[in-house]
Amino acid sequence: xxxxxxxxxxxxxxxxxxxxxxxxxxxxxxxxxxxxxxxxxxxxxxxxxxxxxxxxxxxxxxxxxxxxxxxxxxxxxxxxxxxxxxxxxxxxxxxxxxxxxxxxxxxxxxxxxxxxxxxxxxxxxxxxxxxxxxxxxxxxxxxxxxxxxxxxxxxxxxxxxxxxxxxxxxxxxxxxxxxxxxxxxxxxxxxxxxxxxxxxxxxxxxxxxxxxxxxxxxxxxxxxxxxxxxxxxxxxxxxxxxxxxxxxxxxxxxxxxxxxxxxxxxxxxxxxxxxxxxxxxxxxxxxxxxxxxxxxxxxxxxxxxxxxxxxxxxxxxxxxxxxxxxxxxxxxxxxxxxxxxxxxxxxxxxxxxxxxxxxxxxxxxxxxxxxxxxxxxxxxxxxxxxxxxxxxxxxxxxxxxxxxxxxxxxxxxxxxxxxxxxxxxxxxxxxxxxxxxxxxxxxxxxxxxxxxxxxxxxxxxxxxxxxxxxxxxxxxxxxxxxxxxxxxxxxxxxxxxxxxxxxxxxxxxxxxxxxxxxxxxxxxxxxxx
Numbered sequence: 094x095x096x097x098x099x100x101x102x103x104x105x106x107x108x109x110x111x112x113x114x115x116x117x118x119x120x121x122x123x124x125x126x127x128x129x130x131x132x133x134x135x136x137x138x139x140x141x142x143x144x145x146x147x148x149x150x151x152x153x154x155x156x157x158x159x160x161x162x163x164x165x166x167x168x169x170x171x172x173x174x175x176x177x178x179x180x181x182x183x184x185x186x187x188x189x190x191x192x193x194x195x196x197x198x199x200x201x202x203x204x205x206x207x208x209x210x211x212x213x214x215x216x217x218x219x220x221x222x223x224x225x226x227x228x229x230x231x232x233x234x235x236x237x238x239x240x241x242x243x244x245x246x247x248x249x250x251x252x253x254x255x256x257x258x259x260x261x262x263x264x265x266x267x268x269x270x271x272x273x274x275x276x277x278x279x280x281x282x283x284x285x286x287x288x289x290x291x292x293x294x295x296x297x298x299x300x301x302x303x304x305x306x307x308x309x310x311x312x313x314x315x316x317x318x319x320x321x322x323x324x325x326x327x328x329x330x331x332x333x334x335x336x337x338x339x340x341x342x343x344x345x346x347x348x349x350x351x352x353x354x355x356x357x358x359x360x361x362x363x364x365x366x367x368x369x370x371x372x373x374x375x376x377x378x379x380x381x382x383x384x385x386x387x388x389x390x391x392x393x394x395x396x397x398x399x400x401x402x403x404x405x406x407x408x409x410x411x412x413x414x415x416x417x418x419x420x421x422x423x424x425x426x427x428x429x430x431x432x433x434x435x436x437x438x439x440x441x442x443x444x445x446x447x448x449x450x451x452x453x454x455x456x457x458x459x460x461x462x463x464x465x466x467x468x469x470x471x472x473x474x475x476x477x478x479x480x481x482x483x484x485x486x487x488x489x490x491x492x493x494x495x496x497x498x499x500x501x502x503x504x505x506x507x508x509x510x511x512x513x514x515x516x517x518x519x520x521x522x523x524x525x526x527x528x529x530x531x532x533x534x535x536x537x538x539x540x541x542x543x544x545x546x547x548x549x550x551x552x553x554x555x556x557x558x559x560x561x562x563x564x565x566x567x568x569x570x571x572x573x574x575x576x577x578x579x580x581x582x583x584x585x586x587x588x589x590x591x592x593x594x595x596x597x598x599x600x601x602x603x604x605x606x607x608x609x610x611x612x613x614x615x616x617x618x619x620x621x622x
Contacts (some may be wrong), residue, residue: 204232210256210268212237227314239263243271251279253317258285280320326447354448361385373450375422391418392524424520426470428452468542471527479541482551483596498560498588500550501603505581507546529570560586583607
C-alpha cells in the first residue's frame with residue numbers, strides 16, 4: 094500500500110499518514126465467502142486546519158454491502174451510501190483523538206492480482222475458472238519461464254502467487270526461492286499434481302502457504318483466502334511482539350477487521366477478544382474477559398490443547414496449528430482451526446490465539462465412519478442412526494430367539510437449567526453423561542443422543558436384569574462424577590420383543606417406567622449427589 098502526503102510537515106496530516114501506513118493492510122472478512130467482489134478503496138484524509146491531505150490506496154477483501162468499512166482505533170467508519178453514478182461514494186467521519194476530519198471514500202471494484210506460474214494453458218484456465226466460480230474477482234497473469242517470472246515479481250506487486258511444482262527445466266521450489274530472494278512476502282500456493290509427502294513437507298517448510306492438488310482444485314479458493322488471512326495474522330503478531338503497547342490501537346484496528354477470532358491470554362485469563370471472537374462465541378467482550386479459557390474450550394478438546402501446549406514448551410519450533418472444539422454461549426459446538434503464538438504484555442508473557450471457524454467445512458466432511466452419523470456435541474450416534482440399529486437388532490433377535498434391551502436416560506428440566514445456568518453448563522453435563530455411558534458400555538452396545546435431553550442405548554442379547562445392572566453402574570458413576578450438578582437424570586427400560594416390535598413402541602414403554610437413577614419415580618427424584 095502506498096501512502097503519499099501531498100504536503101510535508103507536521104500536524105495531523107503526518108499523523109494521518111503514519112496511521113494509514115501502519116494500520117491498513119489487506120483485510121479478510123467473512124463476507125468474502127458469500128459476497129461477490131474485492132473492493133479497492135481510495136482514501137483521502139484532509140486536515141482542514143493545515144490544508145494538508147494524506148492519500149492512500151487501500152485494498153479490502155469482502156468490503157461489500159451496507160456497513161462495510163475500515164475503522165481506526167476503537168472507532169468505525171459510519172457509512173452513508175451516496176447517490177453518484179459510476180461507483181459507490183461514501184462520506185465518512187473518523188472519530189479518533191488524532192483524526193477528527195471528514196473522510197471521503199470512493200469504492201470501485203478492483204480485482205485480486207494473481208500471478209499463476211504454469212506451463213499448461215489448460216491448467217491455467219482451470220485455476221482461473223475455479224477461483225472465479227467462488228465469486229472472487231481476480232486479474233490473473235500466466236508465466237511459464239524462470240526469467241519472465243523473475244522480471245514480473247521484480248517490477249509488479251501481486252496479492253497471491255499460484256505455482257505448479259513441475260515446470261520442465263525448473264520447479265516450484267525454485268519459484269519460491271526467487272520470490273524470497275527479492276524480499277517479497279507474497280502468499281505462495283503450490284497447485285500441482287501428485288507430489289510425494291517428503292517434497293510436500295519441504296515446500297511447507299520453505300515457506301509455501303499451502304499446497305492444493307490439481308485433482309482437488311475445489312479447495313483452491315479457500316486456500317487463497319486462508320493464505321491472505323495468514324499474512325494479515327503474521328503481521329498482527331509481529332506488530333504485537335515488537336511493541337504491543339505502542340501499537341495497541343493499530344492492532345485493534347486490524348484484529349477487529351478480520352473474520353478470524355483473535356484472543357490474548359495470560360495464563361487462563363482472557364485479556365483481549367476481537368469482534369470476530371465475540372461473534373463466533375456469542376459472548377460479549379466483557380464476558381470473555383471474565384471467562385477462563387477452559388470455559389470456552391469443549392471438554393473433548395482439553396487434552397488436545399494441553400498436548401500442544403506441552404509440545405510448544407518442549408520445542409519452540411514445534412508445529413502449533415491444530416483444530417479444537419469450542420462451546421458457544423448458546424451451547425453450540427463449533428470447530429476452530431487454531432494458530433497460537435507468543436507475545437508480551439507489560440513485559441509479561443502472553444498467548445496470542447488466532448482461530449478460523451471451520452465448522453461448515455467439518456460438517457461437510459461427511460463419511461460413513463463418522464460424518465453425519467454422530468451427534469457433534471457428544472460424539473454418540475444420532476437418533477436416526479439408532480433407529481437403524483434397533484431395526485437390525487430386531488431382525489437378529491427374531492433369527493436367534495434372544496431378546497435385547499433398550500435403556501432410556503433422560504435429563505429432566507434440561508431446558509430450565511440451560512436458562513438458569515447457561516447453555517455451556519448444560520452442554521458440559523451432556524458431554525459428561527456421554528463419557529460415562531461410553532465408559533460402562535460393552536463394545537457391542539450402541540449409544541445415541543436420541544433427542545435434546547434423551548440418550549438411548551441398544552443392548553444386544555441383554556435381558557431385563559442385565560439392563561438393570563448396567564443402569565446401576567451408570568448411576569454409580571453419575572453419583573461420583575456429576576457431584577454438585579443440578580439436572581435430575583431418570584432411566585427407563587424396554588425389552589424386545591415383549592415391549593413391542595418397533596423402537597417407537599419400546600420408547601413408549603421405557604418412558605412409562607422412567608425412574609430416578611436411585612429407583613424413585615421421576616417426579617420425586619432429584620439428583621443431589
